[in-house]
Amino acid sequence: MSVIDPVAPRAAGRPKKLIANPMAKIAALPMIMTALVIFIGCSVWTVVHSFTKSKLLPSSQFVGFDQYERLWSTRRWLASVENIAIYGLVALVFSLVVGFVIAVLLDQKVRAEGAFRTIILFPYSLSFIVTGLVWQWILNPDFGIQYIVRGWGFENFTFDPLHNPDTVLAALLMAGLWQGTGLVAVILLAALRGVDEDIWKASRVDGVPAWKTYIWVVIPILRPAFVTATVLIATGIVKLYDLVVALTNGGPGIASEMPAKYVYDAMFGKQNLGQGFAASTMMLLSVLLILIPWAIFEFRGKKRG
Amino acid sequence: MVDISQTYSASRRLDGAAGARPKRRISASRIMTYGILCVICFYYILPLWVMMMTSLKGMPEVRMGNIFAPPVEITFEPWVKAWSQACTGLNCDGLSRGFWNSVKITIPSVLISIVVASVNGYALVNWKFKGSEIFFGILLFGAFIPYQVMIYPIVIILREIGLMGDVWGLVLVHTIFGMPILTLLFRNYFASLPEELFKAARVDGAGFWGIFFQVLVPMSLPIFTVAMILQVTGIWNDFLFGVIYTKPEAYPMTVQLNNIVNSVQGVKEYNVNMAATLITGLVPLTIYLLSGKLFVRGIAAGAVKG
Amino acid sequence: MLDQTHTALDGISVSIRDLELSFGAVKVLQDLNLDIAKGEFLVLLGASGCGKSTLLNCIAGLLEPTGGQIFIEGKNVTWAEPSERGIGMVFQSYALYPQMSVKGNLSFGLKNARVPKAEIERRVARAAELLHLQPLLDRKPAALSGGQRQRVAIGRALVRDVDVFLFDEPLSNLDAKLRAELRIELKRLHQSLDNTMIYVTHDQVEAMTLADRIAIMRGGVIQQLAQPLEIYNRPANLYVAGFIGSPPMNFIPGTIAGSEFVGAVRMPLSGYDWERGPHTSGNVVFGIRPEHVKIGDAARHCACQTTVTIEVVEPMGADTLLWTRVGDDEFRIRLDGQTTIHEGQTLPIGFDIDCASLFDAQTENRI
Numbered sequence: 001m002s003v004i005d006p007v008a009p010r011a012a013g014r015p016k017k018l019i020a021n022p023m024a025k026i027a028a029l030p031m032i033m034t035a036l037v038i039f040i041g042c043s044v045w046t047v048v049h050s051f052t053k054s055k056l057l058p059s060s061q062f063v064g065f066d067q068y069e070r071l072w073s074t075r076r077w078l079a080s081v082e083n084i085a086i087y088g089l090v091a092l093v094f095s096l097v098v099g100f101v102i103a104v105l106l107d108q109k110v111r112a113e114g115a116f117r118t119i120i121l122f123p124y125s126l127s128f129i130v131t132g133l134v135w136q137w138i139l140n141p142d143f144g145i146q147y148i149v150r151g152w153g154f155e156n157f158t159f160d161p162l163h164n165p166d167t168v169l170a171a172l173l174m175a176g177l178w179q180g181t182g183l184v185a186v187i188l189l190a191a192l193r194g195v196d197e198d199i200w201k202a203s204r205v206d207g208v209p210a211w212k213t214y215i216w217v218v219i220p221i222l223r224p225a226f227v228t229a230t231v232l233i234a235t236g237i238v239k240l241y242d243l244v245v246a247l248t249n250g251g252p253g254i255a256s257e258m259p260a261k262y263v264y265d266a267m268f269g270k271q272n273l274g275q276g277f278a279a280s281t282m283m284l285l286s287v288l289l290i291l292i293p294w295a296i297f298e299f300r301g302k303k304r305g
Numbered sequence: 306m307v308d309i310s311q312t313y314s315a316s317r318r319l320d321g322a323a324g325a326r327p328k329r330r331i332s333a334s335r336i337m338t339y340g341i342l343c344v345i346c347f348y349y350i351l352p353l354w355v356m357m358m359t360s361l362k363g364m365p366e367v368r369m370g371n372i373f374a375p376p377v378e379i380t381f382e383p384w385v386k387a388w389s390q391a392c393t394g395l396n397c398d399g400l401s402r403g404f405w406n407s408v409k410i411t412i413p414s415v416l417i418s419i420v421v422a423s424v425n426g427y428a429l430v431n432w433k434f435k436g437s438e439i440f441f442g443i444l445l446f447g448a449f450i451p452y453q454v455m456i457y458p459i460v461i462i463l464r465e466i467g468l469m470g471d472v473w474g475l476v477l478v479h480t481i482f483g484m485p486i487l488t489l490l491f492r493n494y495f496a497s498l499p500e501e502l503f504k505a506a507r508v509d510g511a512g513f514w515g516i517f518f519q520v521l522v523p524m525s526l527p528i529f530t531v532a533m534i535l536q537v538t539g540i541w542n543d544f545l546f547g548v549i550y551t552k553p554e555a556y557p558m559t560v561q562l563n564n565i566v567n568s569v570q571g572v573k574e575y576n577v578n579m580a581a582t583l584i585t586g587l588v589p590l591t592i593y594l595l596s597g598k599l600f601v602r603g604i605a606a607g608a609v610k611g
Numbered sequence: 612m613l614d615q616t617h618t619a620l621d622g623i624s625v626s627i628r629d630l631e632l633s634f635g636a637v638k639v640l641q642d643l644n645l646d647i648a649k650g651e652f653l654v655l656l657g658a659s660g661c662g663k664s665t666l667l668n669c670i671a672g673l674l675e676p677t678g679g680q681i682f683i684e685g686k687n688v689t690w691a692e693p694s695e696r697g698i699g700m701v702f703q704s705y706a707l708y709p710q711m712s713v714k715g716n717l718s719f720g721l722k723n724a725r726v727p728k729a730e731i732e733r734r735v736a737r738a739a740e741l742l743h744l745q746p747l748l749d750r751k752p753a754a755l756s757g758g759q760r761q762r763v764a765i766g767r768a769l770v771r772d773v774d775v776f777l778f779d780e781p782l783s784n785l786d787a788k789l790r791a792e793l794r795i796e797l798k799r800l801h802q803s804l805d806n807t808m809i810y811v812t813h814d815q816v817e818a819m820t821l822a823d824r825i826a827i828m829r830g831g832v833i834q835q836l837a838q839p840l841e842i843y844n845r846p847a848n849l850y851v852a853g854f855i856g857s858p859p860m861n862f863i864p865g866t867i868a869g870s871e872f873v874g875a876v877r878m879p880l881s882g883y884d885w886e887r888g889p890h891t892s893g894n895v896v897f898g899i900r901p902e903h904v905k906i907g908d909a910a911r912h913c914a915c916q917t918t919v920t921i922e923v924v925e926p927m928g929a930d931t932l933l934w935t936r937v938g939d940d941e942f943r944i945r946l947d948g949q950t951t952i953h954e955g956q957t958l959p960i961g962f963d964i965d966c967a968s969l970f971d972a973q974t975e976n977r978i
Contacts, residue, residue, distance in 0.1 A: 027427070028424075028425060028428040028437060030424075030480075031421075031484065038447070038459065039446065039450060042459060058457075108338050110338060119349050120346070125538055125592065126542065127542035127544065127585065129542075129559045131352075136566075148372070182349070242559075246566075287450065502704075504693075504706065505767070507673060510695075515723060524709055
């Protein structure tokens with residue numbers, strides 16, 4: 001037993017350890033590797049190689065913005081960008097509005113709310129492939145909705161969105177919204193349940209009609225939930241791929257092509273890696289354009305809060 | 306990044322409506338509410354109904370009639386055919402092959418991704434080290450990067466380590482891309498447990514793994530269930546990674562289903578297609594219906610995946 | 612203040628030398644020195660954020676100090692693992708492992724230390740007996756009441772057969788009645804064992820009743836380390852004077868002019884127990900505890916007398932509080948509960964120098 005030396009209590013130094021908490025660092029290794037190698041490494045690799053003349057194999061011969069010039073002069077890519085813009089905008093607005101309406105309706109102390117909720121959310125559990133194939137069947141002109149309505153006596157009724165370049169996006173929207181709106185509704189419903197009940201008492205005392213309270217009081221309160229839902233939908237839309245493959249495979253013609261599909265086809269179908277890299281870099285850029293303003297908004301909000 | 310905690314905790318509050326109280330039991334607005342809800346539900350149920358009905362009809366009846374009508378004569382033949390005889394371009398042994406492939410992919414992917422992510426979450430909460438939060442930030446940010454940006458370099462990596470086309474390569478990919486959301490899930494959960502519990506275990510002499518396995522894991526079964534639900538449905542439904550990182554004979558069910566239904570050869574057997582589609586959707590659908598609120602909790606967090 | 616206990620090093624259980632802890636630029640603990648005798652019950656008392664829990668966590672090894680050293684039973688444990696320090700710890704939230712039975716909770720640490728089974732049984736049985744836990748051994752924590760849970764938490768420290776017990780606000784989560792009961796139980800436990808106990812609390816009643824010595828902390832610095840009555844009677848500075856006692860001490864600012872305090876009242880200072888010799892000038896604060904103020908006839912024999920108008924009367928049963936003003940400053944008087952004084956009444960009050968305190972207005976230290 002050593003006795004403390006009151007004259008020089010600092011005599012014993014800090015034991016030299018090479019790594020503090022070595023176990024924790026080993027355990028976090030998969031996360032560190034994933035973050036560095038995959039999320040940063042692979043992204044940077046792709047961005048860098050989008051400036052090369054990669055074709056069948058990745059090349060390290062830099063060609064400046066050639067791939068991008070070619071990309072933006074390719075009709076299929078331009079169509080893809082236009083499609084995703086239209087689809088994205090409509091899907092975003094529709095799922096937020098419809099999702100909010102459903103959430104409000106479900107919040108009216110309805111009976112069997114659980115059953116309603118189960119029904120509107122179940123498509124979200126399905127694969128986009130399953131969704132795409134079911135809707136392909138329902139929209140099939142020879143058997144589906146067109147056939148039924150004609151059977152009712154409207155002989156000239158046409159409803160064949162899958163084979164009409166002007167309306168094929170509507171078909172994609174019908175399927176996409178079928179799968180995704182339920183989630184928005186559930187997120188907003190959960191947020192609605194977090195709204196202070198006293199607001200309803202106060203608005204009734206003030207004689208404000210319920211719909212006005214929803215628009216002017218509740219929606220601003222739900223802003224964080226709306227932001228969350230918007231970011232979820234938006235980042236999901238950018239990645240839209242499976243649904244298109246299953247429902248239209250990009251057709252008719254190139255009327256329902258999407259950027260994600262362009263990337264896949266360029267990389268694995270046409271052996272044109274450079275185009276794939278350039279297109280995926282554009283996708284990354286568009287996600288950043290959504291994310292960064294939102295991150296700033298969130299960060300500022302937190303600082304103020 | 307996304308304010309998950311809010312939707313996440315709120316999803317547990319889903320019981321008990323908080324909206325404006327109706328004045329009378331039956332009123333015009335009441336009828337409107339139920340009316341609109343029923344129409345919406347009709348839209349949601351319809352495809353499921355059509356799938357079910359078509360898959361139970363014989364081909365003659367499908368050709369003749371209304372896809373919404375129930376079958377006159379119920380037959381399970383399309384189901385049997387979809388399961389064991391349906392053809393893709395390559396072979397005609399039905400969806401069963403894809404089903405078993407998906408099982409072989411899903412089970413190890415789910416287990417490994419959960420083990421890795423839960424340990425990550427634990428290390429992030431209880432054993433913070435310099436830079437740990439930065440790595441986590443990158444990880445979360447990665448959840449938003451379109452997969453398309455990373456898929457080709459990963460092909461190269463898998464080729465280099467000899468796992469390209471192998472089921473284990475796909476397992477690795479699922480583990481990687483499941484990591485952000487699962488780590489977030491576990492990190493938030495472990496952070497919600499009292500810190501004093503962790504301190505008490507340290508005073509009691511438990512080490513890194515001792516605290517994890519003996520103290521934290523037994524307390525965290527709900528979150529492991531949520532993670533399991535999230536991963537099983539996510540991985541089962543995956544199409545993109547399956548089609549890129551596996552060979553045709555190892556294709557998961559979704560890829561095989563798409564190949565069966567969208568194959569251009571031969572006569573289209575719509576009843577078989579619908580049976581195949583339904584069979585593929587059955588696994589996540591069952592999980593959804595059985596797990597109820599836990600599923601909502603999972604997707605509220607998992608939705609970040611987009 | 613440390614020097615008194617410094618002479619007998621053999622009798623020291625926990626010794627803290629020049630301890631420092633900062634999170635970034637924030638200094639949570641500064642230059643902290645503390646010697647705790649074997650078998651002593653030391654209470655670390657302070658408002659939230661004063662560093663008392665941080666200090667305890669450093670002693671336990673749950674936080675690593677940025678500077679200084681910690682010795683327990685003569686061993687330098689500054690960088691030792693918590694389990695190797697010979698300490699047991701009891702937490703505010705009990706921190707019982709929910710999936711383990713009471714017995715499992717008590718024996719978890721012993722199993723980790725690879726103590727033989729028979730020995731574990733023996734120690735668990737002893738702790739259970741001491742804390743009346745025998746009938747609860749097979750229950751899960753969820754099936755216990757708050758008081759029972761806290762007894763299990765104490766038991767968990769007890770079975771480890773350690774020299775030093777650390778308590779981190781162990782009674783704060785209990786209701787008032789249970790808190791009082793467990794307080795007595797803790798005091799009995801301390802009397803029957805000879806362990807050193809270090810106890811963190813923000814409750815001055817707990818501190819006064821349990822402690823052999825109290826260390827009052829503020830901003831990571833120990834303001835005063837002394838026996839409870841010493842702290843009550845001779846607070847080292849304005850902060851301690853205002854912190855200890857409920858309601859707190861009354862303060863009257865003023866100056867010393869010769870042998871007299873001059874402020875809203877005048878008070879001859881002959882007979883005052885000076886800290887370091889008499890002062891004859893300077894700005895000071897005069898302090899008197901509410902319970903040391905006399906009223907009515909008794910006031911007439913006091914060295915200092917004045918007249919006040921009562922603003923608020925708070926009858927609390929055992930005693931009654933009167934709120935009034937002396938000069939511009941709020942002034943409280945504590946009387947026995949049967950008084951019939953009413954609001955608006957004008958009263959003569961008085962107090963004597965022997966229960967008063969004087970503080971330097973600049974340094975805030977007792978003079």
